[in-house]
Amino acid sequence: EPEVTQTPSHQVTQMGQEVILRCVPISNHLYFYWYRQILGQKVEFLVSFYNNEISEKSEIFDDQFSVERPDGSNFTLKIRSTKLEDSAMYFCASLATNEQFFGPGTRLTVL
Amino acid sequence: AQTVTQSQPEMSVQEAETVTLSCTYDTSESDYYLFWYKQPPSRQMILVIRQEAYKQQNATENRFSVNFQKAAKSFSLKISDSQLGDAAMYFCAYRSPNDYKLSFGAGTTVTVRA
Numbered sequence: 001e002p003e004v005t006q007t008p009s010h011q012v013t014q015m016g017q018e019v020i021l022r023c024v025p026i027s028n029h030l031y032f033y034w035y036r037q038i039l040g041q042k043v044e045f046l047v048s049f050y051n052n053e054i055s056e057k058s059e060i061f062d063d064q065f066s067v068e069r070p071d072g073s074n075f076t077l078k079i080r081s082t083k084l085e086d087s088a089m090y091f092c093a094s095l096a097t098n099e100q101f102f103g104p105g106t107r108l109t110v111l
Numbered sequence: 112a113q114t115v116t117q118s119q120p121e122m123s124v125q126e127a128e129t130v131t132l133s134c135t136y137d138t139s140e141s142d143y144y145l146f147w148y149k150q151p152p153s154r155q156m157i158l159v160i161r162q163e164a165y166k167q168q169n170a171t172e173n174r175f176s177v178n179f180q181k182a183a184k185s186f187s188l189k190i191s192d193s194q195l196g197d198a199a200m201y202f203c204a205y206r207s208p209n210d211y212k213l214s215f216g217a218g219t220t221v222t223v224r225a
Contacts (some may be wrong), residue, residue, distance in 0.1 A: 031211055041217070042215045042218055043202060043213075045212045045213065045214070056210060089154055091156060100158075100211070102148075104154075105156075
């Protein structure tokens, strides 16, 4: 069964460093998403992406964040200068019909 | 964004018993989608069940069923014959028909006692 994959599973970085989180959505899906879950809190929408551009973004998704689909398979989330409060689980999802399929998540730890 | 409220931070259930998780939401839309996701300790998000608002019949998936009360804006999840593997955080989520992003509730942690 096709699935969404994410790498790395855990990323540790120093405050102020740039990180890139990678996702491979399911191949025939057209809508892609990033969500964030701070430990112990609810899952929050960050951004949606369709037809090679951002279709919607939340207020969390400020200028420090960017997304890209550099080729036909990868979907990346870049955080330019990480802050302590960026420590969270980041989930990628892709959409088929009415169901979003989530990846296993990347745990980002900012020290 | 729509507000999704899960008022039970934690629920405990005896193995083989039934537990019901509550969820309410706030919307002015007449058509939308509701979901329950399970998040085990691995933190993977797993879809449990989905309900389309235009369908009056409550969705059922094996031991999981919902009680969808559209007028009350309520969407509870019933887990029957609870198993140890059901222990997880459960999130209720709302999706508007006009966009595809999900709005999640705060989650309910379910503990299953052997």
